[in-house]
Amino acid sequence: MADAEPGVVPAVEATADDIATMEIRGAATIADAAAAALATQADRSGAESPAAFRRHLRAAARTLYETRPTAVSLPNALRYVLRGMDGETVADLRASTIARAEAFRRDLERAQETLGGIGANRLRDGDVVMTHCHSTDALACIDVALESGKAIEAIVKETRPRKQGHITARQLREWGVPVTVIVDNAARRYLDRADHVLVGADSIAADGSVINKVGTSGLAVNARERGVPVMVAAQTIKLHPDTMTGHTVEIELRDEREVLSDEERATIVGGGDDDESVAADDGLTVDNPAFDVTPARYVDAIVTERGQFPPESIVTLMRELFGETTDEPWTA
Numbered sequence: 001m002a003d004a005e006p007g008v009v010p011a012v013e014a015t016a017d018d019i020a021t022m023e024i025r026g027a028a029t030i031a032d033a034a035a036a037a038l039a040t041q042a043d044r045s046g047a048e049s050p051a052a053f054r055r056h057l058r059a060a061a062r063t064l065y066e067t068r069p070t071a072v073s074l075p076n077a078l079r080y081v082l083r084g085m086d087g088e089t090v091a092d093l094r095a096s097t098i099a100r101a102e103a104f105r106r107d108l109e110r111a112q113e114t115l116g117g118i119g120a121n122r123l124r125d126g127d128v129v130m131t132h133c134h135s136t137d138a139l140a141c142i143d144v145a146l147e148s149g150k151a152i153e154a155i156v157k158e159t160r161p162r163k164q165g166h167i168t169a170r171q172l173r174e175w176g177v178p179v180t181v182i183v184d185n186a187a188r189r190y191l192d193r194a195d196h197v198l199v200g201a202d203s204i205a206a207d208g209s210v211i212n213k214v215g216t217s218g219l220a221v222n223a224r225e226r227g228v229p230v231m232v233a234a235q236t237i238k239l240h241p242d243t244m245t246g247h248t249v250e251i252e253l254r255d256e257r258e259v260l261s262d263e264e265r266a267t268i269v270g271g272g273d274d275d276e277s278v279a280a281d282d283g284l285t286v287d288n289p290a291f292d293v294t295p296a297r298y299v300d301a302i303v304t305e306r307g308q309f310p311p312e313s314i315v316t317l318m319r320e321l322f323g324e325t326t327d328e329p330w331t332a
């Protein structure tokens with residue numbers, strides 16, 4: 001765990017740690033946990049002056065912000081809650097921050113339900129859906145389709161290196177959906193059986209490109225070649241306002257041990273625990289990008305709680321919801 005900033009309560013540090021280590025993961029779940037953590041900070045803050053309270057809240061937001069860089073739902077959640085911090089006394093600041101965080105969490109849940117209804121309209125009775133990673137927004141579409149009596153089958157990509165496909169498969173089996181789990185490399189072969197590719201998003205850029213779990217872009221290109229439509233289920237909290245002013249989305253690079261353990265590395269470069277030469281420079285590089293970018297032209301529809309959009313038109317919604325202001329209130 002990183003050194004704590006003054007005034008940040010341990011529960012916030014624990015949440016930050018859980019996000020960094022992916023105990024808490026997935027863009028919507030991260031946003032929800034971050035808002036809950038700010039409410040906890042407000043509730044437990046020992047600040048004795050309004051200025052100290054505000055300072056500690058900003059420090060808590062910074063601690064959470066620095067955990068994972070790609071999912072924009074995290075800064076969007078922090079910005080939303082901090083903007084609601086209002087009052088002249090510590091008590092008022094506390095109450096307004098907690099109320100704002102609770103409102104955020106309620107809206108998040110409602111948005112996912114609404115989005116699920118819209119996405120479900122694209123699914124027909126008997127359809128086969130191919131998934132990548134684990135997205136609660138994508139699953140919400142299947143959930144509503146099932147509730148309305150449609151039979152859905154799923155082809156679930158395992159999703160190396162963390163195998164979040166297993167979480168998707170478990171959820172779908174709980175709902176009684178017939179599931180076929182495949183390794184990522186089998187996706188193109190199985191696209192012949194799929195009626196839709198259905199994925200979530202960590203961020204959506206102003207040009208309609210979709211940033212999601214690494215492997216999404218290859219899947220989308222293959223799906224286009226096979227004529228299988230690609231649907232992205234993403235609440236508007238996934239829209240990345242900075243991209244309206246030319247910023248790019250940072251792709252998180254994670255620990256190489258998620259790809260290759262120390263033991264596996266040793267089998268490639270030789271040596272063992274007691275071989276000092278392996279540790280230093282063994283000439284083997286392992287890259288582990290967690291996300292990739294799918295250009296808008298490979299995406300058929302972005303489904304949000306505000307309706308379904310062709311990716312190229314998403315910037316209109318982005319401007320409407322976020323304006324041009326993308327300040328970072330936690331840096332003050």
Ligand code: RUB
Nearest residue numbers: 025026027028135136137200201213
């Ligand atoms: C998760 C991932 C998910 C999006 C959307 O990556 O790429 O598709 O976050 O999820 P990781 P949701 O496992 O690295 O966090 O729809 O639940 O917000």
